[in-house]
Amino acid sequence: MKKVINTLFMAVMLIGITLTASFAGKETATKNVAKEVTAEELKRFEEIDARVKEIKEMDFKELSRVERKEIRKELKELNKEAKESGNGLYISTGALIVILILLIILL
CATH class of the missing domain: 1.20.5 (Single alpha-helices involved in coiled-coils or other helix-helix interfaces)
Known part of the structure; x- marks a missing residue:
């Protein structure tokens, strides 16, 4: 049973x-709905990627607290922009x- x-x-x-x-x-x-990436969007993604790489290479010990806060804010905005226009499964x-x-x- x-x-x-x-x-x-x-x-x-x-x-x-x-x-x-x-x-x-x-x-x-x-x-x-599937959306194709245009040439302009692709160029913007490359710009975002280059900027993120620049920020990663920076030495944050030399920056002031305000500057670090601005960079953190910029990174959040770049991440939001990349997610909004990106496609995913x-x-x-x-x-x-x-x-x-x-x-x-x-x-």
């Missing part, structure tokens, strides 16, 4: 996870679990 209950419990959990992952995938798929936790289970079953 315990085996039947455990089997049913696992089946219900797998179905629940699968449904959650499929509904989450539909919502994000309709919201996120996002996989929900439920979808990841389903993929792993399918791989285990098939292999």
